[in-house]
Amino acid sequence: MRAGFDTALGRVISVFGAAHPHHAYLFANRRANRLKVLVHDGIGIWLAARRLNQGQFTWPHAGSEPKQRALTQEQLAALVVGLPWQRIGADGVIRVV
Numbered sequence: 001m002r003a004g005f006d007t008a009l010g011r012v013i014s015v016f017g018a019a020h021p022h023h024a025y026l027f028a029n030r031r032a033n034r035l036k037v038l039v040h041d042g043i044g045i046w047l048a049a050r051r052l053n054q055g056q057f058t059w060p061h062a063g064s065e066p067k068q069r070a071l072t073q074e075q076l077a078a079l080v081v082g083l084p085w086q087r088i089g090a091d092g093v094i095r096v097v
Helices: 005-016 073-081
Strands: 023-028 034-040 045-051
Antiparallel strands (some): 034 045
16 A cells, blocks of 8 residues: 555556546555545546545455456445445445345
8 A cells, every 4th residue: 555656557557558537446455444546537647545444445355356347436436435335236226235
């Protein structure tokens, strides 16, 4: 989580080949209590960080899912605030607790 803007952007480019417009790239630490988001909004690129004081971000377990995963806008919004994003449907409603 020490990566700054240039390092995070370099990692995105090495994995995906480019930082695509209107995409967000998420990075989490091992404890899953810190998250960085690199966003290309079509005009420029920005980096945001979030830390949870209690609990963890709901993150796929290592080996259970691929490292590259597409999220809907609603799922991304839920992930960033610490909600169980896997349970959010296309309409933004949590269906399973």
